[in-house]
Each structure stands twice: as C-alpha cells, then as structure tokens.
Amino acid sequence: MHFSIRQADPAIWSWVQGNRKVTWPSYESVLPTSEPPLVPEDLEVLNSTVRITDESYWAEYVTQMTFSYIERWHVRVGYILIILVVLSCLIGTVQYLHLTRFYATHSTQSWRSSKTMTWFKKHLVLPALFRSSHRRPVLSSMGYLPSRLAAVFLGLFFILNIIFLATPIKSVQPNTWSSSRKLEVNNYVANRAGFISFALLPLTVLLSARNNPLIAITRMTQNTYILIHRWVARVCALQAVIHSVAWTIQWYWEKPDGSKFRSEAVMPYMRWGFAGTVALCLMVGFAAWPIRHRSYEFFIFLHIALGIVSLLGCWYHMDYRFADKYGYKNWLYVTFGIWGADRIVRSLRMLYISWPALTRKPNTLAQAELVPGQSALVKLTIPTRLALSAKPGQYAFVHFASLFKPWENHPFSVASWSVGGEDAEKGIEEDKNSQKGSIPSFTPGAPHITMIVRAHGGATGRIRDTILANRGPVVLPMLLEGPYGHPQPLDVYETQVLVAGGVGITALTGYIQSFLASPNKTKRIIVVWAAREAEFIQFMLDHKLDGLPNNVDLKIHCTGAGAEKLEGKHTIELGRPQLTSLVKTEVAALFEGERIAFFVSGSGSMSDEVRRAVVDSIGDGPGQVDGDRVNFFDEVFAW
Template sequence: MGLSVFLAAWSLLCLAHNVDAQVGKNGVVGFGISMWEDLCCQACHDSLSALYLNCTTFMSMDEMGGMGGMDMKKLKRDDMEMDMMGTTSDECRASNTPWLQTMAYCIQQNCKADGYPADKQATCFSNQALAGASTPTLQESLPTAAPTVELAADAMWLNETSLVNAELYYSTHGTLGEFARSEYLHTRYSLIIYLVTIGIILVCGALTQITVLSPGLQKSLQNNGFVTKLRSTVFMPALFGSRRLEPLPARAGYLPGRSLSIFIATYVLLNIVFSAVDFKSFQPNVYFSSKGYEICAYVGNRTGTLSFVNMSIAILFAGRNNPLIPFTGWSQTTFLTLHRWAARVATLQAIVHSIVYTAAFWQPGYGGASEYAKEAAEPFFYWGIIATIAMSLATAFAFLPLRIIIYETFLILHIILVVIALAGCWYHIILHYGYDWGYQVWLYLAFAFWAFERVVRVARIIYTNRLGDSKAVVEAIPNSDIIQITVFPRVGWNFGPGQHCFLYFPGLDKVWENHPFSVAGWRRKGQTLPVVSAQRRRSSTTNESTGGGDSKDTSDVTATTVAHEPEVVQDCVAVRFFVRVHSGATRELQKRLFACSSGMMEMSVYTEGPYAGHKATLQPLLATDTVLCLVGGIGVTTALGFIQEYTSANSRRGESADGKNRSVLRQAKRFILAWSAREMSLIEHVKQNFLIGVEGIEGVEFSFWCTGEIPAGEKEEPTNGAEGLSRTAEAPPTRGRMDIGSVIRSSLEPGHHTTVVVCGSGAMADEAAKEVVKCVKDGSHVDIVEEAYAW
C-alpha cells in the first residue's frame, strides 16, 4: 500500500503534464518542460527581438496601458525618451527580410558552433523566427552574402541584414544557460528529496512486510548477532538518555528515538545542502544588473521550490489515513513527528525565500526600499508574503504546550493557517508565472494529499454509519473520571487488537469535534456482550432485594442504581471504549451523564475507523512465545483488546471468523497483564467486566498495582516489584509503583521470545524501552510494541 503513495505522486506529475497542457507548458522544469529547448536559437531571438522593424506598429503609452505588459526577457529601454511604444507581430517578422536573414545567419553560425545538426537548426529557426510557421525555411532565408555590419549594443532598429552584436549575444546566451541550469537543479534536488524521504520509508515498509509474511525469517533475524546489535544500539534506544515519548522539561517538545533521529537528521541535512549548493553567477547578465541580485534570485527560487516540496510531504505525513502507516507499521505518532519536522523545514525555506528576495532590492543597481515597495504592491508579491506569514504562524503556534492545553483551538487555527498558506502559494505562483514553469505541480501534490485525507475520512464515516448515526450506551465508572462507552455501529468492523476509532458526538455543542479512543473489547454478530457493567447490575439487584432502602454495606462504588437498563441485543455488533475525562467534549459528556439518575444514558454517535492495529505494527507478536502487557491507567483499554485476541485464539471456542487478525497471537503460549492504575474503582471495574471470564484460559496471568490514595482503615502493602503473578483476576492489587525492569525480566524464559506491549504514559513507555534494550544487550530474545500516543 505504501508503494501507492509513490505511484500516486508520479501519477499526479503525469496528470499535471496533461492538465497543464490546456493552460501552459507540461510537467516540471527538466521533466516535461524545457526552459529553452534550443539555447543558441533562443539567444539569437532574444538578442534581436527588442529591435524595431519597418513593419512595427506604434501606439502611445496611454494606449499601451503603461509598461505592465512588457516581457521580462526583452532588454530594458528605461533610457528611451519616447512617448511611443512599438509592437512587432509574428506576421511582421515572418515577412521582414532583414529579420529573417539576420536570424538565419545567427542560428547557422552560432548553433553550428554549439553542435546543432542542420535539421535541428531548421526546426528552431521555424520556432523562433517564424513562431512555428513552416515557410520560409532556414536555407531560403540565409543571405546570399555573409553580413559584415555588426549591430551596435544600443541599436534600436533592424533595417538591414546584420551580424548580431557579439557582446549582447554572449551575455544573452550565458544568462539563459545559467538560469536554465539553476532551474533544472531546483527540480532535480526536489525529486531527490522526495525519492530519498519516501524511498527510505518504502524500503523499511517492504522489509516489515517480508517479515510479516515469513515469521520464520523473523525468528532468524532475532537470533542474528548483527541484527541484535543494530536493534540494541540504533533501532530501539532513545537518542540520549531515555526520553522519547515523554516530553522534555517545560514541555519543550519531544526527542525522537535514535533511529528516527537519524532519519530526520538525514532529511534535514539534505534540505540544508540542497538549499545552499550549486549556485553560479554569469555576468554581464541581461536579467540581473548585479551578481548579488542574481544569486539572491537563484537561492530564492531554490528555497521556494523546496518549500513547496516539503509542504506536500508534511501534509502527507499529517493524515490519519496516510497509506504509509499500514505499509510500514510505523505509528501515527511517528508520522506526526515527521510531519512537524517537514513543516519546520518548509517554513524555514519559505522564510529564506522571502528574506533573499527582499535583500535583492538592496543590491547594486536596484532601487532599495522604493523599488521593493513598488514590487510588494503587486498581487503575486503580497500573496507570497501572506503565505510566508501563515506558514510561520502555523509552525510557531504548534508548540507542545498549546497542543496539550487547548488542542481543539490549536487544530482549528492550524487548519485555517495552512489553508491560507496554500492559497497564498498558489496565487504567488500563478499570478507571476502562470502555468509555464510547472511550479504549481508541487502544489498539486499538496492539494491531492489534503483532499485524499478529507475524502477518505468522509467515506469512512458514510460507510460505517450508513448515512445515519450509531447508538451508544454511556456509563460512568464510579469513583473515577473515566467513562465507558459501548457503541453499536451500523456496520461491523474487522475487529482486532491495537485499534482505535474516532467518535463524533452530534448531541454535544461542537458536532465537528472528534476524538480517538482505543478499542477495549468487541462483540461480533451473534455473540453475547452485556451492555451494562456487572457492578451496576449487582447494584440494581441489591437495591431491589432491599426494597430500595439504605444499606450500610453499600460502598461508594455501588451507590448508584440503574433506573433503566437498555436491552441486550444478541445479534448486534458492539464495541467498547474507555474514556478519561478531560476538558471539552469529554467534560460535557460527563456533565450530562451525571444529570442522569441512573448514572448511564443512551446517545447517538458517529464512528470513523477503525485505525491502527495493522499486522506491520504488531509484527513482533507474530512469532512470540510470551506477551507481556505493561499497562498504565487508562492504557488498559488497549491491553484488553490483546487479551480478547489471545483468549479467542487459544480457547477451544475460539472464533474462526477472526480471520487474519486471529493469527497475530497464534504462536503465543503465555500472556501476562501487569497493570498499574491510581483508581481502585477502575481496577475493580475491569476485573469484574473483562477479566473474570478469561481466568480459565491457559497461560493467562495477572498482576495489579494501585498507586492511588489508600482508603481509611485499609492496611498498606509494600510494593513487591514483579512478585505476585496470579492466574486469577481476583488477586488483590499491590500498593505502590510497578518495578518495570523486574516485571520484564521475570517474564523472560530461556529459549523463548517475549514481546513487551506497552500501553501507558510516555514515561512508562520510555522506561520499558530502556529496560528492553538492556535485556537485548544481555542476550535475551525480547521485543517491544509501543501503544503510546504523543501529542
């Protein structure tokens, strides 16, 4: 599937070739577009095209509408003291003997020296001298005698067959050649950025897919000393220390892992090098009055083009439907990290582009502030300024504290700024260059990736909801800020462990908001899944038996009774989520839930998903013997999906309908759940509603830690590290923190492969990864799957 991204990008380039054919030139410079197909012919044309002929027509400056329509390639005539401007038509040139003979002789002499064969000379004569007409031919237009008079450098008229001014031809030929070389390099380096960045990702994805298809190869690689060395020194460790998914101090951001940092460093270094190399100057130059302005123009065009390229890459990496995710098995967190770095690089290049083009007006021969003000008033110029400002703000406002504290505000602002930036880039290019040089192709890619993401999201919603909403039962878990949501989707998913889904709540104020929630459990059609928790059912029964009176033995956990229990539909697909309440939609959901006397309510939701849970992501589990789930707090949601998968694959009543997802844990013989949470009520809720039913499954073991406050009268038990593994979910939790290192090492067995699945905070994931690296260095066969999210 990842290959489809590269093919789609290439197809877009081909599509742009056809689309642009309707409005301009085709493709990009060097691939479909040639700046000047015949340089010597173009030089002859540009050296002569500004001269007046005896058939030139003249109009006053007022009739011409000023100088705005002049071609930038024609020589400046700022020193002309004339009130009239001439227009020389193609028909005029095709019938003018001095023009035809001078052009023919210039092409024959100069293009022959450049190695052009006779047929190519004839073709370029037709294109440049006759605007594509077939007659008269080059041979018919050659003068009978070679001209002897060379045009003056400041000549204004061409009244007789002449020699092109040698200095002017040299300057024009050199200017065009250097400008074209620079433009070709812009495209070449842009394609290298694309091919290296996406190519490395595709290679990694291909290797992952191979190991997915061949678990035997996976085990061989695990036993290979060189691969083990790479895993313990490059692929698994943090760059420095142990921080990877835990934010840096003061929430300054994240420090990517070592292998990801190497990839990012390579990407950034390529962009720095390609933004700074292969700039040459040619003087005297017919485009640029000074060397400084010329170099500024080349650097500005290079950084502007690369900025477009990296912007499209950033948009690709930002999508939750990015097809590289299932192909590589990399998490969306990884691609969001790459997205931020690509966006930073694109923004810095846009800033450099703006700075160097601003500095160019202060180069010798240019008017400084007055000329800059005049240029900045042009629509193409101020649209470029708008785009740069929008990109800069989008990058600046994406700092971590803002993303964490007011995520929804950040997201809306981010989208608005990116839309403004893309619109500004589009008008900056189209108003200045039209469709002639193919710069818009890089924007086509950005638009396509953006549109693909939005269309697929809408398609998922339509498919899973069938143009209607899904019903859900929402229940509060007592004595905690956690809500359980049971959704009855209109369309059954291909359920599996490690998945998450985005839920929309149309009954709340902000119907457009959506939030990702991990799948805690699922029921396929025909299976039994109680809608109401066991605790709440027991609470209802207790109150009924006592006539609804007060009970001295009733704890806070079971204090709320059920006034109305939704019917349990046996044939309906269902999926469960745990939600920790934060600000925004989840807080509003909790308020409405508390307003219900029963402590639960029914509501409508829209589902978008499922996402994640790909075989490439879970590839280490395919050939593992032991699965150790290290869980922190609400992370048990993800762990419960793996428990259901394990029990389904190992129970005598295992579900054959599991298909390919069932094979994820088919080799596992042991499953350990090591869970630490601060809410005792959450631990008891999960035990009673999810874990009691798996106690009889061979190989399942439990260990619990509670880090919350100890209720009055309860005796404190010391932390026992990895001790206390039990085959029953009724095992009492240990008070204190889990010793992650001890838990991991206690799960290892000689000759067996262990995969650690981490479902918890960034700090827990980082500590687990550090301990796994130590175990790998000690010779243990252990791998890690991180089900952690970083903002």
C-alpha cells in the first residue's frame, strides 16, 4: 500500500518542503464531526482512523500491566533464591570469625557455652542429616547427603522454588493473550519456571568454580560448595523440565488435536530449548556418584561437553524466540562471565607456579616414584614456587602434561613442602633414600612439594605403569594449578586429634609440619592413622613421621598383613582404631577450660564415625562438655 502526504494534506506537504509561511487550520476546524468507526473484525491493514471499544482498550491495558507485573516478579524471585544461597554460605564466615578474630578463652558464663549454643551445635551445626551418613554415599552409593544445617537451607530453597512457581502471580480476565484463566495462569507458571532455571545457571556455575570467591570469604571447603552446587543444579534442571512440560500442556489445551504443539515443535527456538533442557538433565544424571567414582575423567569430559550444549541451547532458545527483549540473555552473559573468569584465573595460577616446568629445563621437571614395596602408591616430588607459601590443608590440581591426555587433572593434598636449604621441612624428615636408579629432577635445595597418591585408572594408573616399565623413578613435566583450600583453625585448640585413613595421612603431615615450625596455643597433638599397607606405614615412619617431639602422640593401626615386620620406636596396633572410644576418652581427659578439635582425613565412613562420636560428646550429661569445648573438622575429597 502507498500513502501520499501530498495528496492527503497539501499544507503539510508544503511545510515539509520548506515553506514556513503555510497557514495552519485551527484545531477546532480539523476535529472530526463524528466518531471514527469501530475497528472492523476482519481488519488486516490500518489505513484510516478507527476506534476500538472501551472494553478492548481496557483488556489490552490490564494484559500489558499484568505482564509487566509478572516480569518484575520473575526477576525478584530469581534474586531472592540467589541471595538465600549466598547468605546460607555466609554462615561459614560467622563460624570462622567466631574461632579466630573473636576468639576468647573458655568460660562457662560465656554465650559460647550457653545451653542454646550447645543445643544448636549438637543438633544442627555438626550432625549428619540422618545421624550416620554424610561423607559416605547412601542409597546404594548414589550420592552424598548434606549436613543437617545445610539440609535446612536446601529444604527452604526447594520449598521457595515451589512457592515461587505459583506466587506472586496476578490473573486478569478478559486477557487479550489468553482466552481463559487456566491458560493464563499456566502461561505464567511456565515462564516463571523457565526464568528461575535461567537465574540459577550463574549460581550453579559459581558454586562449582575452583576460584569461587565465596570460598575465600566464608572459609567453607570446596566439598561443601560442590554439594550445594549439585542440589542447586538439580533444581535448575527440574525448573527447566517444568517449563517445557507446562508449555506442552498449554499447546494441547489450546489445540487438543496437537496441531499447535506440532507447529511449535518445528520452530528453531523450540528445538534449541529442547536440546538445552535434555543436556541439562543429562548433566545431572551423569553426575551420579557411581559414574564420578569409577571414571572421573569421563565424568569431567562429559560434564563440560553437556554444559556447553546446554548453554548454547539456552542462548539460541532465547535468541530465536525473543532476540534481545526482556533481558533474559543477561543471565547467560553472567554465566559465561563466571565460567570464563574462572578458567582465566585457573590458567594464570597454573602459569605462575608452573612456569619453570613449561621450559622443561633441568631441575624443573617433577619426579614420580613408587613408595618402596608398593605398586599402588606413587610419590610425586614437584619443584615449584608453591613451596614458598604452602600451608596445611592446601591442595593443588596436577596436570599431567605428557601422558597423552593433557586436559586431565586431579586434586592431591600437599603432604609436605621444602623451601630449600637445611632443615627445610621444619621438623619432618624429607625422603633421603629414593629408589635406586632415581633421576633427580631438581637440585637438593630447590623449593619443592611432595604428594603421595593412590594409583587407580586414568592418569594416575598410567604414571604407575610408566614407573613399572622404567623399573624406577621417572621424570615428567607436571603442571600445578593452585593452591586451593585453606588451613582449618585447629591452632586455637589446646588438644588436636588428627585422624587419617590410608593416603589421608598426607593432609595431616602438613598440619604437623606447621605446628612444629611455629608452636601455637596447641599443647598436644594426637595422630591416629590406619592403613592396610605395611610398606607404606614403614615409608612414612622413616621419612615423614620420624623425629616427632613428645607432645605429638602417634598411634598407628595396620589393617593389612605384614605389621610384624614394621620397625621403629612407635607401637603398631592391628585392626581398625576404635574411633568412638577414642573420642570419649580424649573428651573426658580434658582439663578444665581447655578445648579439643577432631580433624579427619580419610574415608567417608571414618569421618562419619568421628563426627557422630563428637556430636554425642556435646551436652550437659555425664562425660559430655558444652559446645564451645569440642569441635569437628574433616577433609575428604567427596566430589
């Protein structure tokens, strides 16, 4: 259709051409003498003045206003859910400040020792959700349960997700977008679910990031954040499924013959949305504990690949459907930013502490060797500037750059560190008798760290096979990424009970090394270690646990064969340690006003047993103490 201003009004056309002497008619003279006609029902092209009914105008007005109201609340509920998770994490900050900055000597009159705080610690802070299982997989090894306090916040998070699907929602009829209230409300619920799923995407990525700033702020462990990450991701995927199902129902309600659904299903936005939802659900399914445990490398590869597909699906779902309207893509921009920032920081950290190894010059490569008498335990000695600032409780990801799959990396605890020079290990004897045929990868005085790992499949298994094929130690380029983790505030307790199982002893040696280097408030350390390999026990006694002072009480339990061959001044007991009895004994032996901390680095069952015994020791009954006098910490890679 062609519309000519010249033909419609010569005066306006003359003014447009530059004639400013045009005489304009008065306002009254141009008013219509009668009302414009009502808009025809079959109107397709508007080329004249028409009038809509008051009812139509009002229906469109309230429809648009209701849409704006619903959209504002989409954003608000997203922020509320994110803030809830962040605030729940900040409890870790309160606990850390309580133990460090605001530390005070024990007093029965203090609020720290009150019945309220003791009850809170005994029934909410420390216990597992169902008393017995927290670090040990449950439901036929399908996964881990959160702690009781974490379960309270996660339960509130889940309940709010359900509530926010239905409220705040405002329905108005007649509605120009929905012919019935049922369709209108279902539309809002479907969109609310999709929006919540989008809002949880950046939070999900943040909680899984290695450089999550909340870890430094709250002092909570990566284990805790990974657990929260899994539950938030499950809710995120569930909301995406609700969004998809609700819209499918909507289309079948509109056209029961399925024609509406079929017409939408072939649209690009629908296909990409379906791909994103399926990928998100597969990520949750393939993150089950059995898959993570049996093939960690496969899990990581699949998790990243499905994550990329999911985010691409979300992006094109929005791009084809709404382009840049309504700000839906902003959540994806934040998600991409968090993921990219974490990857950049990880690369920078790796370059900073591993730059010499990239040059492959002499004295920069790591040395891998088997623990004497063992084919499953590998000792890694890695030259790195990380040794200059290493602390107990820290770990690093080791990238095996020359083992065919350079993207593989695993977290290992820093067992000990040396900054070079004499007595570098500050009281813990360094290994001076490596296997014969050793090829030193660094000069004796170079800063380095030591890790001891158990070889399974994947990269650690290939290292073991390489050592066996070489019939001795091998030199490999290994890149470190870290350090991650932070020391637990054990130094404010007069007695520390450090419990380890197997290679978990490597997490304890860092705390012992730090204690010997700079004595603190702690007066006594009790080390309880259970391991099945007698050769490994002998190795640690000779090289890592030798020369301990009298205030470090070492109790070793050998759960395998060969204990009678062990040598040294320390008594070796057979069988598993009685951890429940140990906790009761040490709590009962506390002097008035003293505190005790239990720290576990071992299997999930070992951690859960000590946790349960510590919880039982809190109270005002016989053999119990108030909540300020006893605490529990653990370090378990329960990812």
